[in-house]
Amino acid sequence: MAGQSRNENLPNLKKSISELTPHVSNMNAWAIGVDLGAQSMRGAWVNTKGQLHDPIKWETKVDEGKEKVLNRMVALVEELMKNPPEGVNPEKDALGVGFAIPGILHLKKGLVVQSPHFPDWKRFSVHEKLRKKLKLPVFVDNDANTGAIGEKVFGICKPYDHFVYCTLGTGIGGATFLNGDIYHGSIGMAGEIGHITVDPQGLPEATGNRGSVELYASGSGLMRVIEELREKYSEARVDNPEDLYELYKRGNKYENFAEVEKIFNDMGEALGVMLANVVNTLDPQAICFSGGLTMAWKAFSRKMIQITMERSYVARHNKLRILCTNLARNSNFIESGVVGGASLVFIDALRQSQEEVVSAKAVKKPPTLKAVSNE
Amino acid sequence: MAGQSRNENLPNLKKSISELTPHVSNMNAWAIGVDLGAQSMRGAWVNTKGQLHDPIKWETKVDEGKEKVLNRMVALVEELMKNPPEGVNPEKDALGVGFAIPGILHLKKGLVVQSPHFPDWKRFSVHEKLRKKLKLPVFVDNDANTGAIGEKVFGICKPYDHFVYCTLGTGIGGATFLNGDIYHGSIGMAGEIGHITVDPQGLPEATGNRGSVELYASGSGLMRVIEELREKYSEARVDNPEDLYELYKRGNKYENFAEVEKIFNDMGEALGVMLANVVNTLDPQAICFSGGLTMAWKAFSRKMIQITMERSYVARHNKLRILCTNLARNSNFIESGVVGGASLVFIDALRQSQEEVVSAKAVKKPPTLKAVSNE
Numbered sequence: 001m002a003g004q005s006r007n008e009n010l011p012n013l014k015k016s017i018s019e020l021t022p023h024v025s026n027m028n029a030w031a032i033g034v035d036l037g038a039q040s041m042r043g044a045w046v047n048t049k050g051q052l053h054d055p056i057k058w059e060t061k062v063d064e065g066k067e068k069v070l071n072r073m074v075a076l077v078e079e080l081m082k083n084p085p086e087g088v089n090p091e092k093d094a095l096g097v098g099f100a101i102p103g104i105l106h107l108k109k110g111l112v113v114q115s116p117h118f119p120d121w122k123r124f125s126v127h128e129k130l131r132k133k134l135k136l137p138v139f140v141d142n143d144a145n146t147g148a149i150g151e152k153v154f155g156i157c158k159p160y161d162h163f164v165y166c167t168l169g170t171g172i173g174g175a176t177f178l179n180g181d182i183y184h185g186s187i188g189m190a191g192e193i194g195h196i197t198v199d200p201q202g203l204p205e206a207t208g209n210r211g212s213v214e215l216y217a218s219g220s221g222l223m224r225v226i227e228e229l230r231e232k233y234s235e236a237r238v239d240n241p242e243d244l245y246e247l248y249k250r251g252n253k254y255e256n257f258a259e260v261e262k263i264f265n266d267m268g269e270a271l272g273v274m275l276a277n278v279v280n281t282l283d284p285q286a287i288c289f290s291g292g293l294t295m296a297w298k299a300f301s302r303k304m305i306q307i308t309m310e311r312s313y314v315a316r317h318n319k320l321r322i323l324c325t326n327l328a329r330n331s332n333f334i335e336s337g338v339v340g341g342a343s344l345v346f347i348d349a350l351r352q353s354q355e356e357v358v359s360a361k362a363v364k365k366p367p368t369l370k371a372v373s374n375e
Numbered sequence: 376m377a378g379q380s381r382n383e384n385l386p387n388l389k390k391s392i393s394e395l396t397p398h399v400s401n402m403n404a405w406a407i408g409v410d411l412g413a414q415s416m417r418g419a420w421v422n423t424k425g426q427l428h429d430p431i432k433w434e435t436k437v438d439e440g441k442e443k444v445l446n447r448m449v450a451l452v453e454e455l456m457k458n459p460p461e462g463v464n465p466e467k468d469a470l471g472v473g474f475a476i477p478g479i480l481h482l483k484k485g486l487v488v489q490s491p492h493f494p495d496w497k498r499f500s501v502h503e504k505l506r507k508k509l510k511l512p513v514f515v516d517n518d519a520n521t522g523a524i525g526e527k528v529f530g531i532c533k534p535y536d537h538f539v540y541c542t543l544g545t546g547i548g549g550a551t552f553l554n555g556d557i558y559h560g561s562i563g564m565a566g567e568i569g570h571i572t573v574d575p576q577g578l579p580e581a582t583g584n585r586g587s588v589e590l591y592a593s594g595s596g597l598m599r600v601i602e603e604l605r606e607k608y609s610e611a612r613v614d615n616p617e618d619l620y621e622l623y624k625r626g627n628k629y630e631n632f633a634e635v636e637k638i639f640n641d642m643g644e645a646l647g648v649m650l651a652n653v654v655n656t657l658d659p660q661a662i663c664f665s666g667g668l669t670m671a672w673k674a675f676s677r678k679m680i681q682i683t684m685e686r687s688y689v690a691r692h693n694k695l696r697i698l699c700t701n702l703a704r705n706s707n708f709i710e711s712g713v714v715g716g717a718s719l720v721f722i723d724a725l726r727q728s729q730e731e732v733v734s735a736k737a738v739k740k741p742p743t744l745k746a747v748s749n750e
Contacts, residue, residue: 104688106692113692176657179554179558185689185693186537186659186660189692190657191658195651195655196655197573197651209686210686273572277572278656280568280570281657282558283567310583311583313570313583313584314570317479317488317564
């Protein structure tokens with residue numbers, strides 16, 4: 001979303017994320033990534049190897065209202081600026097800040113259109129507001145797009161030019177990475193796969209749809225089923241999806257295991273119908289899952305993969321890979337949003353210098369590369 | 376699919392179909408388009424205004440086997456070559472032949488993987504075989520992709536860079552036109568939206584899926600419902616979807632109108648669920664329908680549009696246009712496949728000359744443009 005000047009007489013010089021990715025680790029630079037969640041906001045300095053320096057996690061406090069949340073995001077960045085990695089001059093060396101924002105963004109206008117867990121973020125011009133308050137270049141995308149870019153640049157999707165990214169959290173989000181780039185759609189809303197219908201006669205929803213996959217396979221969907229389980233077995237100590245997975249891991253040692261297994265099978269089945277629809281539409285090389293619920297991967301993925309393969313001959317023909325993120329595996333700190341936010345910055349920096357090199361060649365001037373820090 | 380040489384040191388010079396489309400009508404050239412259908416194959420000379428010269432329609436005769444069908448396709452092209460438009464030297468002036476082929480194509484390998492109405496077309500190397508038998512440059516794509524390109528270059532989708540194209544025929548096919556180009560997917564199978572599940576508990580299918588939209592909204596799906604109607608009302612003279620639509624047009628004058636109306640409403644509802652899924656995934660500017668069943672547009676489209684809008688807030692936000700083809704409107708000859716086949720050729724010719732111009736500039740040689748005929 002950064003402004004770009006371009007010589008209109010030149011052919012399309014824009015390199016794809018796939019083309020730029022191999023060059024990220026050759027840069028010697030730092031960026032700041034910030035991941036905004038409903039419960040917490042996280043931020044860190046990230047280098048071009050995908051390593052984090054000094055991660056911070058603050059409470060989001062949604063109920064204080066959007067302006068205060070925005071000010072906390074700014075304060076978090078300023079806090080990071082006060083404590084840069086060794087040898088880094090935060091004002092001069094940081095390439096920029098990339099924000100992963102939950103909800104539906106109208107990218108062309110830089111607006112959050114709506115965000116399920118931020119009820120007052122309606123047509124909220126987050127990009128402009130952040131840009132005015134911060135001295136660094138600011139990049140914004142929704143958390144799914146940002147996560148997908150992080151997965152491409154530093155994670156398990158490095159080999160792929162065509163994949164669909166799916167976050168299993170409180171809700172279900174998605175991103176479409178096609179032909180080596182995020183495909184944003186006509187106004188930036190592509191990838192809303194959590195709203196794919198998997199049961200047309202299912203429960204009604206606030207969005208006007210019925211029976212979307214989010215009702216059966218997201219954190220909030222599981223909470224509804226957990227309530228039902230608790231009503232049935234008052235002795236069951238299940239407060240959240242994590243507890244449910246703990247019961248699952250006990251296997252037949254837990255007397256009502258069959259019911260817990262069915263919950264995860266239903267989750268897998270709903271995700272399988274969703275994936276088959278997506279794969280029949282897009283023929284991607286891979287699907288990549290991330291988000292909190294991937295902790296229960298072993299409980300739902302087998303059914304999900306089985307249903308996807310049964311319902312999509314495209315998946316059978318294109319040898320679809322169904323993958324779980326490998327970012328955040330060695331850390332309690334959930335990295336993918338932060339790493340993804342920083343990836344927005346790195347990719348843009350490479351793209352800008354690439355364009356400057358080619359433009360400079362075309363007009364016979366020496367290239368003026370962006371200065372990047374030396375550790 | 377034509378071979379292309381490219382200077383690897385140059386940036387990406389490939390212009391999109393959207394970028395090339397405005398230049399098609401400036402060329403003074405002819406191509407041959409051929410549309411292969413289950414019942415008939417159609418072919419014609421097409422000029423860069425999208426006008427047809429001397430259309431031919433032959434029976435396909437699928438049951439004679441793939442080699443004979445292929446030979447008939449070659450013979451049809453040879454027949455057209457014998458009768459060129461006035462002033463056109465067929466050997467020198469035809470830019471090429473573009474074929475619209477039904478079924479699932481593995482574009483990278485130039486194979487028909489499978490084709491529902493051509494049971495012996497399994498891993499059939501149609502592109503290579505046609506190329507060997509014809510003296511003109513040969514272009515092949517599936518009928519949905521070809522139709523979408525025809526709709527972009529000459530039809531109702533001219534203003535759009537992001538749209539989904541859907542053919543309602545014996546089966547349901549689709550194509551995804553994203554960022555100004557056909558998005559083919561990882562192996563050329565993107566756009567198989569006819570297999571999107573709209574009733575997970577629905578009827579089983581040969582592909583392994585259950586309850587896909589094709590069961591409820593395609594010609595073969597309607598034939599199943601028509602059988603049921605005939606069993607119930609032995610006096611009903613309904614042999615095909617056309618007859619069903621004739622009954623619909625009689626309105627309340629037909630005593631069982633409510634049942635006929637319900638059939639088209641069910642069709643619209645199934646298509647609406649499919650569209651909502653596609654629109655939530657891709658956020659396109661428009662959806663364009665073509666194919667034989669669009670003759671009943673007035674009977675099913677209102678319900679379809681209502682359901683799409685109810686089930687997809689993306690459709691409500693991006694002001695989605697749901698359109699019916701305007702090719703073939705003034706003709707009994709179904710043009711979209713033939714015009715689309717020729718469009719493959721025109722776009723490739725423009726792309727090649729574009730690349731030659733830019734390459735030539737880069738290496739300081741004068742451009743060598745392809746010769747095109749003068750009428």
